[in-house]
Amino acid sequence: MKGYIEIDQERCKGCSFCIEYCPKKAIALSNKLNLKGYFVVDFQTDKDCTGCAVCAIMCPEVAIEVYRGGSN
Ligand code: SF4
Numbered sequence: 001m002k003g004y005i006e007i008d009q010e011r012c013k014g015c016s017f018c019i020e021y022c023p024k025k026a027i028a029l030s031n032k033l034n035l036k037g038y039f040v041v042d043f044q045t046d047k048d049c050t051g052c053a054v055c056a057i058m059c060p061e062v063a064i065e066v067y068r069g070g071s072n
């Protein structure tokens, strides 16, 4: 199963929980600041995201939407 995620950068607080728990290492901290001044995380399209949704479950800010299937 292939998946991908979308991260709402204005909700993200850069806590890194999603990075720690993603079994595919498909999320990484970026050097981008959001409007609140937090460094936000980025989805890594070259990793094999499975759409497992662990990241979305762990995110305390509900900043991650998970999609499964598709052609990516
Ligand atoms: S859905 Fe699963 S594999 Fe994909 S980024 Fe989130 S935790 Fe990682």
Ligand code: SF4
Binding pocket: 007, 011, 012, 013, 014, 015, 016, 017, 018, 019, 040, 041, 058, 059, 060, 061, 062, 063, 064
């Ligand atoms: S768990 Fe949520 S708030 Fe924390 S870094 Fe990941 S997307 Fe941002």
